[in-house]
Structures are given as C-alpha cells and as structure tokens.
Amino acid sequence: MTHDFSTKKNSFLNNIISFNRIDFSIFLPAVILVIISLATFFSLDSTIFRQQFTFFIVSVSFYFLFLNINYRVLGFYAKYLYIIMIILLTALFIIGIEAKGAVRWIDIFGVRLQFSEIIKPFFIIVLAHFLSTNEKVTFSKFLKALLILSPIFFLTLKQPDLGNAVIYFLTTVGMLMVYGFPIRYFLALLMSIIIPFPFMFSFLHDYQKARLLTFFSPTGDPLGSSYNAIQSLISIGSGGFLGKGFGQATQSILKFLPERHTDFIFATITESLGFVGGAVIVGIFAIFLYRIYFSSRAVHDKFSHLVVMGFYFFFLVHIFLNIGMNMGIVPIVGITLPFVSYGGSSLLTSFITIGILSSITFEYKKNRALEIK
Numbered sequence: 001m002t003h004d005f006s007t008k009k010n011s012f013l014n015n016i017i018s019f020n021r022i023d024f025s026i027f028l029p030a031v032i033l034v035i036i037s038l039a040t041f042f043s044l045d046s047t048i049f050r051q052q053f054t055f056f057i058v059s060v061s062f063y064f065l066f067l068n069i070n071y072r073v074l075g076f077y078a079k080y081l082y083i084i085m086i087i088l089l090t091a092l093f094i095i096g097i098e099a100k101g102a103v104r105w106i107d108i109f110g111v112r113l114q115f116s117e118i119i120k121p122f123f124i125i126v127l128a129h130f131l132s133t134n135e136k137v138t139f140s141k142f143l144k145a146l147l148i149l150s151p152i153f154f155l156t157l158k159q160p161d162l163g164n165a166v167i168y169f170l171t172t173v174g175m176l177m178v179y180g181f182p183i184r185y186f187l188a189l190l191m192s193i194i195i196p197f198p199f200m201f202s203f204l205h206d207y208q209k210a211r212l213l214t215f216f217s218p219t220g221d222p223l224g225s226s227y228n229a230i231q232s233l234i235s236i237g238s239g240g241f242l243g244k245g246f247g248q249a250t251q252s253i254l255k256f257l258p259e260r261h262t263d264f265i266f267a268t269i270t271e272s273l274g275f276v277g278g279a280v281i282v283g284i285f286a287i288f289l290y291r292i293y294f295s296s297r298a299v300h301d302k303f304s305h306l307v308v309m310g311f312y313f314f315f316l317v318h319i320f321l322n323i324g325m326n327m328g329i330v331p332i333v334g335i336t337l338p339f340v341s342y343g344g345s346s347l348l349t350s351f352i353t354i355g356i357l358s359s360i361t362f363e364y365k366k367n368r369a370l371e372i373k
Contacts, residue, residue, distance in 0.1 A: 021067050023295070023358040029288040030354055033339035034347070036281065040269050041261060041342065043246035044253060048261055048342055055344040059351035066355030067362070074122065074356070075303055078129035081122050082148070088115040089155040096159075101205075104159045114345035116156045116164045117336075120171075121353040123152055124310035127172060131179050132303035142185045145176055162208050163334035167317055174313030175306055212331050228264070231257045232326050235267040236278070243274030261342040263334055266326040281340070285319050295361050304360055311353050 034056055041049040074081065088106075092115065096103040105112040127148055134141070149172045157165040173186070201209065214226045222230055235251040238244070247253070249271040252260045260268045270278040289312065296308040315338055322337040324330035336346040 021362045023361045025291040026354050029284050030339050033284055037340040052342055055347045059347045062348060063351040063355040066352050067358050071356050071359045074125050075129040078126045082126045085119045086151050102159050104161055116161050117345040117349045120349055121356055125307055127175055128303055128306035128310055131306055137180055142181050160205055166333055170317045171313045175310045178309045228258050228332055229328050232264050232267040233328055235271040239271040239274040241275045243272050243277055246272050264326055265337055265341045266323050289316055299364050308360060311357050
C-alpha cells in the first residue's frame with residue numbers, strides 16, 4: 001500500500017515537472033534574463049535581490065502550473081474570465097492601495113498584486129477566443145473586438161496606468177492585424193484617435209502630459225520632467241563599451257537614476273555591463289521573440305495561432321517600449337521589461353504567459369508525434 005502511494009506521488013510530481021513539456025527554447029532565455037537581473041539587483045540592494053528571488057521561485061511554480069493546464073479550457077471559459085477581469089479592475093477603485101498617486105495594487109495577505117499586469121495573458125485568450133469563433137472579416141466584428149478592449153483599456157487608464165493601457169491597445173491592434181482585417185479599418189481607427197487627441201490630451205494627468213511633452217523637448221526641464229530621460233541616457237553613456245562592472249555603477253547605486261530597478265533597469269544594466277551587456281540583453285530577447293514567432297507557424301487552428309501571436313505582440317511591445325524609453329526614442333510611459341524589471345506581478349505575468357505558450361507547443365508536438373506513428 002505504501003509502495004502504491006509512493007508510486008502515485010512520484011507519478012504526480014513527474015507529471016507536474018515534466019521536462020518533455022517544457023519548451024526550453026523559450027524557457028531558457030527567460031531564465032537567463034532573470035539571472036542577469038538578479039545579479040544586477042544584488043549589486044544594488046540585497047533586499048531587492050531577496051524579494052525578486054522569491055518572486056522568481058513563485059513565478060516558476062506558476063509556469064509549471066499553467067504548463068500542465070489545457071489552454072483550451074481557458075478559451076472555453078473566456079466569457080467568465082472576461083467578467084472576472086472587469087470585476088478585478090473595478091475592485092481596485094474600492095479596495096485598492098494608492099502609491100505615488102496611482103491606485104494599481106490590491107493587498108492580499110500582505111502581498112501586493114497588480115491586476116492590470118496579471119490579467120494580460122487572459123485578455124489575449126479572451127480576444128483570441130472571440131476572433132476565432134466566427135472567422136468572418138467584417139467591420140462590425142472589428143468594432144466588437146475594440147468593444148471588448150474598451151472596459152479593460154479605460155479601467156487601466158483610470159488607475160492611472162498609461163503604460164499598461166498602451167500595452168493592451170497595441171497588443172489588440174497586433175492581433176487584429178494577424179486576424180486579417182483590411183488596412184482601411186486600421187486607418188479609420190487611427191483617424192478616430194488623431195482627430196480627438198487634443199481633447200483627450202486634456203484628460204491626462206499632469207505628469208503624463210509632462211512625460212509626453214518631454215519626448216519632444218528632452219532637455220526642456222532637466223531638473224523636472226526631463227530628469228528621468230536625461231539620467232537614463234547618462235547611465236547608458238557612462239557604461240561605455242564594457243561597462244563599469246557590478247557594484248561600480250555610480251548613477252544607479254547613488255540613485256541619480258530614478259526607478260533604477262523597474263522602468264529603467266535596462267539603463268542600470270548597460271551602466272554596469274556596457275554596450276556589450278545591453279547588446280546581450282537585446283540578443284536574448286531577439287532569440288526569445290523569434291522562438292515565439294516560430295511557434296506560431298507550427299500551430300494551425302485559428303484560436304491557438306491568435307493566442308501565440310497575441311503573446312508575441314505582448315512581449316514585443318513591452319520590450320520595444322521599455323528599451324526605447326530608456327534610450328529616449330519613445331516617450332516615458334512607465335512600462336516594465338519582461339523577466340528583467342523588479343516586480344512580482346510583472347514577473348508572475350511573464351512566466352504564466354510562457355507557461356500557457358509551452359502548453360500550446362507541447363500539444364502540437366504531441367499531436368505531430370502521433371501523426372508520424
């Protein structure tokens with residue numbers, strides 16, 4: 001009896017941590033990025049390092065959890081997931097915690113969770129499910145997809161969280177392009193944004209307006225709204241070709257660089273590891289994105305393809321905007337760098353996403369193996 005229980009227990013554990021389920025071409029780049037970020041945090045602040053290491057262990061646990069969940073079940077319950085998302089984002093305005101003028105977090109047993117981060121992969125699944133249920137390409141379907149986005153977008157913007165609102169919008173646009181809607185629909189969408197933009201701009205918070213205006217005049221207010229952008233460029237430039245080394249990055253260690261471990265982590269790393277270190281980070285992300293795109297070509301049904309491409313755009317937009325923000329080529333909107341920036345919600349979201357992604361690739365590998373047999 002004891003032997004049977006032990007056998008069942010080992011079988012259960014082997015099923016949860018099944019190496020043949022893991023897509024190492026996606027999982028390993030993610031882990032390498034986390035290791036680089038942990039090394040950077042260790043050189044900055046031991047407390048930040050310990051917290052992020054704990055987040056990492058928890059996030060990997062959720063990776064294995066979602067790796068073993070049939071992703072189609074999530075699609076089946078898409079309507080309920082969508083309702084839960086709206087409830088969670090609405091609950092922020094009732095029981096949320098305010099920090100730095102924004103209400104983005106809910107405290108659960110001493111752990112702060114940012115729901116606008118965590119629901120991202122599930123929003124992609126919801127949108128993919130809607131688009132794949134009826135493959136007609138009509139303007140009404142295009143509008144309905146934008147209608148699905150609207151509550152998530154505006155509730156996120158209301159927190160205020162302009163960065164994540166932009167992520168939701170651009171990821172949605174990417175998925176709609178993949179679906180095959182004609183270009184005239186996107187031109188109509190673009191015009192609907194450009195024409196009322198002066199009116200919409202007035203509804204932004206003062207600091208958000210300042211960030212956008214700073215992009216057009218980077219040195220206009222060096223001690224005020226331009227400070228972050230200037231310090232980021234100084235940090236990147238001072239790193240030179242090979243960097244100052246861990247523990248020697250004065251801009252970051254002396255805290256001249258704001259948000260050194262979150263939004264501006266790329267500048268922190270390039271100050272420590274130089275151009276070479278920055279190029280390595282970009283190279284790892286390029287491999288990571290290529291593998292996701294390659295995975296999208298291996299799946300054949302519409303739902304799976306849209307989910308994978310949604311994840312691709314989710315990571316692509318995050319990476320491009322964060323690194324571009326650090327280098328001064330896009331406005332500062334407060335966006336994390338996946339697997340690298342400090343933050344439990346961000347890291348958890350990234351690992352849940354690649355867990356679902358690995359579940360998709362495993363299913364198709366298994367089906368292909370059965371076809372060959």
